[in-house]
Amino acid sequence: xxxxxxxxxxxxxxxxxxxxxxxxxxxxxxxxxxxxxxxxxxxxxxxxxxxxxxxxxxxxxxxxxxxxxxxxxxxxxxxxxxxxxxxxxxxxxxxxxxxxxxxxxxxxxxxxxxxxxxxxxxxxxxxxxxxxxxxxxxxxxxxxxxxxxxxxxxxxxxxxxxxxxxxxxxx
Numbered sequence: 001x002x003x004x005x006x007x008x009x010x011x012x013x014x015x016x017x018x019x020x021x022x023x024x025x026x027x028x029x030x031x032x033x034x035x036x037x038x039x040x041x042x043x044x045x046x047x048x049x050x051x052x053x054x055x056x057x058x059x060x061x062x063x064x065x066x067x068x069x070x071x072x073x074x075x076x077x078x079x080x081x082x083x084x085x086x087x088x089x090x091x092x093x094x095x096x097x098x099x100x101x102x103x104x105x106x107x108x109x110x111x112x113x114x115x116x117x118x119x120x121x122x123x124x125x126x127x128x129x130x131x132x133x134x135x136x137x138x139x140x141x142x143x144x145x146x147x148x149x150x151x152x153x154x155x156x157x158x159x160x161x162x163x164x165x166x167x168x169x170x171x
Contacts, residue, residue, distance in 0.1 A: 006038070019075075062089065064087075064088050064089070064116070065087070065089075065113035065114075065115070065116060066091035066113060066115060066116050066117060066118050066122055066159070068118050068159040068162045068163045068166075069115075069118060069122050069123050069155065069156075070087060070090065070112045070113055070160045070167050071159075071162060072155045072156070072157075072158035072159035072161075072162055073092055073111045073113065073123065073155050074092065075158055076154050076155045076158055077092060077094055077109060077111065077150065079097070079106075080094040080095070080097040080109065081094065081095040081096075081097060082094055082095065083095040083165045090112060090113030090114065091110075091111070091112055091113075092109075092110070092111040092112075092113075093108075093109075093110050093111075094107075094108055094109045094110070094111075095108065096108050098142055103132075104131060104132040105129060105130065105131050105132070105141075106129070106130050106132075106138070107127060107128065107129055107130075108127075108128040108129075108130075109114045109125060109126070109127055109128075109151065110125070110126040110128075111123065111124070111125050111151075111164070112124045112125075112126075113119070118160070120156060122156075123152050123156065123159075124152070125149075125151045125152045125155070126148060127147050127148045127151065128143065129141045129142075129143045138159060
């Protein structure tokens with residue numbers, strides 16, 4: 001898309017968001033948003049203001065995925081350089097990372113948060129590995145599937161700890 005069209009697109013989206021109906025919502029809106037939700041053309045999860053933190057189930061007011069899984073994923077991958085981070089889509093893509101102790105191999109992780117609930121199937125990790133050849137080029141190498149599972153379990157454990165800490169603040 002042409003860079004000159006971005007401001008026009010944003011202005012159009014803001015204008016459309018101001019056109020929300022003022023009367024009672026029709027049955028389609030009730031089915032999509034649920035009773036009592038404040039929706040917009042951007043969906044129910046994008047808000048500007050609102051609660052100060054995640055609700056008891058970990059659904060934050062500004063992201064479309066479980067906030068505990070999201071923050072636990074960022075915390076778990078904090079040692080790696082991040083290439084792309086999308087809280088609305090629940091995507092974290094790391095850049096290549098070489099551990100100081102093994103400079104001839106490097107890893108890249110893709111983390112996808114798949115749900116708004118804190119569940120064991122709510123996070124998916126893909127691991128990519130490359131080894132440096134004798135000609136000083138990087139070559140793709142198969143990874144152990146258990147590595148992705150271990151990272152997913154680490155994220156889930158951290159998310160559970162965050163949820164417990166959050167809930168203990170209100171007891």
